[in-house]
Amino acid sequence: MAVQNRRAMRSLLCSALLCSLCASGSAVRAPRLCAALTRSRLAMLAEEVSLGGLFRRSEDPVEGVEGDDPTSPVILQHSIDRLILPGQTSQLHLYDSSNLAALRSAMTQGSTFIHVALDPATTAKRKFGISAVGTEVRVLTVAPSSKLNFRGESSSSIVIEAIGLRQRRVLEVTTFEPHVRARIGPVLGGGGYEKGGLAELRLDPLEALAAECHNLRVALQLESALLSVEAMRASMLTAFGAEGEEVRTWTCVRLCNCVQGLSPERRLSALQICEPAELLQYVHDELTQERQRLLACKALKSI
Numbered sequence: 001m002a003v004q005n006r007r008a009m010r011s012l013l014c015s016a017l018l019c020s021l022c023a024s025g026s027a028v029r030a031p032r033l034c035a036a037l038t039r040s041r042l043a044m045l046a047e048e049v050s051l052g053g054l055f056r057r058s059e060d061p062v063e064g065v066e067g068d069d070p071t072s073p074v075i076l077q078h079s080i081d082r083l084i085l086p087g088q089t090s091q092l093h094l095y096d097s098s099n100l101a102a103l104r105s106a107m108t109q110g111s112t113f114i115h116v117a118l119d120p121a122t123t124a125k126r127k128f129g130i131s132a133v134g135t136e137v138r139v140l141t142v143a144p145s146s147k148l149n150f151r152g153e154s155s156s157s158i159v160i161e162a163i164g165l166r167q168r169r170v171l172e173v174t175t176f177e178p179h180v181r182a183r184i185g186p187v188l189g190g191g192g193y194e195k196g197g198l199a200e201l202r203l204d205p206l207e208a209l210a211a212e213c214h215n216l217r218v219a220l221q222l223e224s225a226l227l228s229v230e231a232m233r234a235s236m237l238t239a240f241g242a243e244g245e246e247v248r249t250w251t252c253v254r255l256c257n258c259v260q261g262l263s264p265e266r267r268l269s270a271l272q273i274c275e276p277a278e279l280l281q282y283v284h285d286e287l288t289q290e291r292q293r294l295l296a297c298k299a300l301k302s303i
Contacts (some may be wrong), residue, residue, distance in 0.1 A: 070183065071175075071181040071182055071183050071184070072109075072112075072168075072181065072182060072183075072184045073102040073105040073109070073114070073179060073180070073181055074102060074113065074114045074115075074116055074134070074170070074179070074180040074181060074182050075092070075094070075099050075102050075103070075113050075114070075115055075116070075137075075180075076098075076099075076116055076130065076180060077115060077117045077118065078118055079264075080117045080118075080120065080264040080265065080268050081264040083115060083117045083135070083264070083267070083268060083271070084115050084137050084162060084163075084164040085135060085164050085256040085260070085267060085270075085271055086135055086164040086165060086167060086249065086252050086271075087163075087164055087227070087232050087236065087252075087253030087254070087256055087257055088163070088256065088257075088260065089163045089164075089235060090162065091159055091161050092115075092159070092160050092162060093145065093157060093158075093159050094158045094159075094160065095147045095155065095156075095157035095158070097178070098176075098178070098179045098180060099179070100158060101178040101179035102179035102180060102181075103139070103158065103160065105179060105181075106139060107139065107142075111139045112136055112137060112138050112165070113136075113137055113139075114134045114135070114136055114137070114168055114182065114184060115134055115135045115136075115137045115164070116130050116131055116134030116135075116170055116182075117130070117131045117134070117268055118130055118131070119131050120265070130170060131170070131268065131271070131272060132170060132272060133167050133168065133169050133170070133187060133271055133272045133274060134167075134168055134170055134271075135164040135165070135166070135167065135168065135271065136164070136165045136166050136167075136168045136184075137162045137164050137165065138162060138163055138165055138239050139161075139162050140161045140162055140163055141160065141161040142158060142159075142161075143158070143159045143160075144157075144158060144159075145157045145158060163235060163236075163238075163239045164253075164256075165239055165240070165249070166249045166252065167187045167252060167271065167274060168184045168185075168186075168187065169184065169185045169186065169187050169274070170182050170183075170184060171183040171184065171185045201251065201276060201277060201280050203251070203254050203255070203280070206258055206280065206283060206284055206287070207229070207254065207257075207258060209258075209287045209288070209291065210226060210257070210258035210259075210261070210283075210287055211226060212291060213261055213294060214226040214261055216291070216294035216295065216298060217261055217294065219298065220297055220298060220301065224260075224261045225261065226257065226260060226261065227257050227260075229254065232253055232254065236250065236253060248276060251276050252276065252279070255276070255279050255280060255283050256270060256271070258283050258287060259283055259286065259287075261290070262286055262290060270282060270283060270286075
């Protein structure tokens with residue numbers, strides 16, 4: 001088992017290197033009109049759609065995964081700027097065999113997987129390590145696509161649109177083949193955070209500060225993204241459906257939305273903070289520094 005895990009880790013590191021070589025626009029996405037094929041439509045046409053057997057009927061067993069397996073499929077994110085945060089909707093381009101197998105498993109288990117970033121500190125030392133906290137993600141749409149490697153050769157791949165639901169703590173990676181699976185736990189012990197305590201957190205001033213930073217970036221012609229509370233609420237209602245989302249999850253979604261314009265490293269740091277009050281303080285400090293930086297840039301531009 002130890003030998004297999006070492007081989008799997010070497011394979012994942014090689015995959016990370018390949019991603020870095022292909023990162024400069026080599027991925028060719030299918031047009032949005034092509035097929036924002038829904039899960040139900042693809043499930044009905046599982047034998048007709050050429051997606052490498054990605055979709056199986058829910059009653060069909062998935063090879064290598066027991067029906068009562070308590071672990072969750074994990075998709076590792078090599079480039080942390082592509083990591084999906086709670087409340088964020090984004091596209092992922094999947095092409096390596098491990099991630100496609102994880103997606104196949106996710107589609108038979110509630111269409112959710114855990115999106116986890118490789119730990120930048122250990123990756124810099126050419127070692128394998130993942131972040132302690134990831135995002136539970138729900139797949140919204142799936143479409144076939146293709147990818148060009150650094151030799152210019154094309155291969156089939158999958159583009160998914162997914163939404164981040166909530167933070168999840170990675171307790172233990174249990175297997176690497178045919179895809180990564182891990183035991184997942186809640187981010188807070190002792191029954192979580194009480195609604196009354198969350199009500200004391202003042203999010204409106206923080207969201208106003210995030211909106212000011214967003215407007216400054218737009219004025220400076222910098223890339224920026226910020227959702228309104230109404231848009232976030234609509235997205236989360238769609239993602240959670242009738243079950244609804246807990247108060248703590250909604251609080252985390254609003255705080256993560258505030259950091260969308262920050263650097264990938266600071267967004268990843270925010271995701272690792274599981275205590276809502278601590279996360280709020282972190283976001284406030286980072287946005288305050290960001291506002292000062294943007295104001296300085298604006299002043300220099302006006303000279």
